[in-house]
Amino acid sequence: MKTILTPNQNPVSEADRTAKIAAGGFGKYYTDNMVIANWSEADGWSDAVLQPYGPLTLDPATAVFHYGQEIFEGMKAYMQPDGGISLFRPTANAERFARSAARLALPEMPINFFVNTVEELVKQDRKWVPTNVGESLYIRPFMIATEVGLGVRPTNQAMYLLIATPASAYFNPSKAVTVWISTEYVRAAPGGTGEAKCGGNYAASLVAQKQAAAQGCDQVVWLDATERRWVEEMGGMNLYFVKGSGASATIVTPKLTGTLLPGITRDSILSVAADLGYKVEEVMLSIDDWRDGVASGEITEIFACGTAAVVSPIGSAKSTHGTWTTGDGNPGPITAQIRETLLGIQHGTIEDKHGWNVRVC
Ligand SMILES: *Cc1c(COP(=O)(O)O)cnc(C)c1O
Numbered sequence: 001m002k003t004i005l006t007p008n009q010n011p012v013s014e015a016d017r018t019a020k021i022a023a024g025g026f027g028k029y030y031t032d033n034m035v036i037a038n039w040s041e042a043d044g045w046s047d048a049v050l051q052p053y054g055p056l057t058l059d060p061a062t063a064v065f066h067y068g069q070e071i072f073e074g075m076k077a078y079m080q081p082d083g084g085i086s087l088f089r090p091t092a093n094a095e096r097f098a099r100s101a102a103r104l105a106l107p108e109m110p111i112n113f114f115v116n117t118v119e120e121l122v123k124q125d126r127k128w129v130p131t132n133v134g135e136s137l138y139i140r141p142f143m144i145a146t147e148v149g150l151g152v153r154p155t156n157q158a159m160y161l162l163i164a165t166p167a168s169a170y171f172n173p174s175k176a177v178t179v180w181i182s183t184e185y186v187r188a189a190p191g192g193t194g195e196a197k198c199g200g201n202y203a204a205s206l207v208a209q210k211q212a213a214a215q216g217c218d219q220v221v222w223l224d225a226t227e228r229r230w231v232e233e234m235g236g237m238n239l240y241f242v243k244g245s246g247a248s249a250t251i252v253t254p255k256l257t258g259t260l261l262p263g264i265t266r267d268s269i270l271s272v273a274a275d276l277g278y279k280v281e282e283v284m285l286s287i288d289d290w291r292d293g294v295a296s297g298e299i300t301e302i303f304a305c306g307t308a309a310v311v312s313p314i315g316s317a318k319s320t321h322g323t324w325t326t327g328d329g330n331p332g333p334i335t336a337q338i339r340e341t342l343l344g345i346q347h348g349t350i351e352d353k354h355g356w357n358v359r360v361c
Contacts, residue, residue, distance in 0.1 A: 001037070001045050001113045003120040008032040008052035014127075021130050024168030026138070026308065031125035035117045035162035038146075039107045042156075048117045050124060053163065059148045063155050069145035070199040071100040074307045075264075076136040076167070077122045077360065079129050080348040085122060085137075086357040088307075088346050090115045092264045096197060097141060103196040105154035106143050114141065115358075117162050122360045130166050133347050138167040138308065167308070173339060176315030176331050177304070179234055180212035181221040181287060183320055187233065187259075189225035194232075194259035201261075202236065209235070217318055219304070223287065224259060231285050232259060234314070237306035238266035241285065242334045243293065245300050249334055250279040257284070265305040265342070271354055272341050278334070290317065294324040301332030303339075311339035 011032040012020070020029040030053050037048035064070050075093045077085050094114040101108045118139055122129070129137040141162045145155030185208040188194020193201055208220045221239070224230040231254055233239060238260065243250045251273040256262050274280050293299030294317075302314040313331035317324050326332075344350030348357065 001047055001110065003035060003048040003050055003117050005050045005120065005124070007050060007124050010052075017127060021128065021166045026167050027165050029165060031121075031128040031137070031164045031166075033121060033124050035121050035160075037109075037113075037117065037160040039158045039160070040156060045107070045109065045113065048113070048120075048160070050117075050120050058146070061148045061150055063145035063147045063149070066150060067145070067152060068198075068200045068203065069104055069106060069155055070142065071097065071104050071106060072140060072142035072197055072199065073097045073100075074197075075118070075139045075141075076307055076346070077129055077139060077164075078136050078346045078348070078357075079131050080359075082348075085126055085129050085360050086346075086348065087118065087122065087360055088358075089264055089268070089356045090118055090358055092267070093141070096262070096264070097143075100196040100198060101143065103193060104198055106145065106158050109143070109160060117141070117160075119360050121162055121164055125164060126361055128164065128166050130168070133343060133349070134173075134310075135166070135168050136346075137164050139164045173312065173336070174331060176313040176329060177218040178216070178316045178318065179219050179221045179314055180208075180215045180217035181223065181317055181319035181321075182208045182211065183223065183228050184208070184211070186225040186228075187222040190259060192225075192259065195261060197261060205235070215318055221317065224257070229286050229288075230254070230257075231287060231290060232257075233261065234304040236261075237304035237309065237312065238263040239314075240266075240269065240303050240305060241290075241293070241299050242301035242303075242332065243298050245334070247277055249300070250281060251334070251338075252281045252283055252285060254285055255282045263306055265307055265310065268342060268356065269305055269311075269338060272338060272345070275353065276337065276341065287319070287321065291321065291324050294326050300327055301335050302326050303335040310343060311335060
């Protein structure tokens with residue numbers, strides 16, 4: 001399979017594009033092109049087609065509208081110091097996309113095919129990649145079930161799509177977010193879809209997000225479904241806790257139990273923190289550990305991480321058990337150091353020891 005190029009012959013003007021990039025935000029404007037590939041049980045994957053960005057026409061009885069058979073990915077292209085553009089660990093996204101597909105009974109896309117579509121779109125729309133550190137071109141691959149009919153069954157037709165949007169900083173890194181620890185709702189249960197990146201997980205999470213907002217919090221923190229005790233994730237991001245301070249600090253993240261989404265940022269920070277000389281641990285961490293650790297001062301910093309926001313400091317946590325504030329509630333130095341190191345690697349200003357960056361153009 002390859003990507004056939006039939007790009008937009010009427011791209012937006014340079015002035016319009018510059019204004020849209022400068023407008024910042026997340027997901028407001030999309031680039032001139034998109035990629036589509038179709039799959040059927042009978043014929044497998046078609047070639048992908050890079051074509052002008054635009055609306056889809058789908059039968060109202062298309063399966064995805066009714067039973068939510070959908071998966072997605074989130075990845076970024078970063079401007080390099082020499083004006084070239086790199087992707088960050090695209091193969092890891094391709095592999096996770098294939099695992100999500102398997103869980104949602106969607107067709108697995110060959111790894112090289114997936115990466116090729118991303119590279120072609122970035123090359124075509126390279127002028128949309130913002131230039132400042134902390135900004136990037138956010139790339140959204142996704143797949144939907146396109147069989148028409150209301151019968152509940154794994155689809156025999158699917159569509160893969162790829163769109164891209166210039167992204168500025170998602171959260172303000174100098175302002176800590178406050179979180180609502182939900183003891184009422186859960187994101188993922190054992191045997192469910194927590195490890196897969198699927199839209200359905202998000203649909204089921206929004207009511208808790210609303211509750212968090214009603215409590216004056218920015219984001220939800222999820223606990224395990226069985227005991228409502230073990231800390232799992234924050235919204236659509238993984239969590240990290242810093243114990244102690246300075247060179248002897250230990251960086252702790254909840255262990256992947258099968259109900260957490262295995263974040264590529266989470267995985268990268270395990271290496272980055274170790275490279276910086278910190279002790280790194282993947283453990284089960286309870287809400288009591290959180291409360292007691294913050295109270296005793298053992299936990300000095302908490303942050304969330306993911307592709308969209310990279311690293312985002314967490315200040316206060318609120319739940320039906322009370323409110324706990326980490327340190328003085330402001331972003332801590334190790335959080336900032338890890339954020340800057342990771343961003344430096346992604347933007348090519350800090351040595352990429354692990355070979356994570358893939359040069360596209
Ligand atoms: C995408 C996602 C993450 C972060 O994954 P990255 O690969 O680091 O972007 C964490 N949790 C959930 C629920 C997610 O959907």
